[in-house]
Amino acid sequence: MNRLSPLIVRRTGRFAPAEALPLPSGMSAQAAGSMAEDLKLFVTFWIGGLVFFGTFLA
Template sequence: MNRLSRLIVRRVGRFALAAPLPEPMPFGGIPAAQWLDDLKLFATGWIGGLVVFGTFFG
């Protein structure tokens, strides 16, 4: 047993079932904006550059 085991409480009785959550609305037929794709590509390249040059100079 670890020291956190006394903090873990098992639900019993009427609180044992999880509350059902409503299903989210899908974004299925809505095309993404083209500028958003460009922004994602730019951000990915910029962060990748930070990682690469950060390892070179770090």
């Protein structure tokens, strides 16, 4: 399971709305650090994809 699994609440039914649980106050500092790490990883792979497909299509 990933770190978002405790935040996901599933309801049954055809048109059941999705609801997220509120974050506990102790997770805010940890979430900020992991968000920066996720953003850094995303930007790295996005730039890598630009380089790869730029050279592949050139």
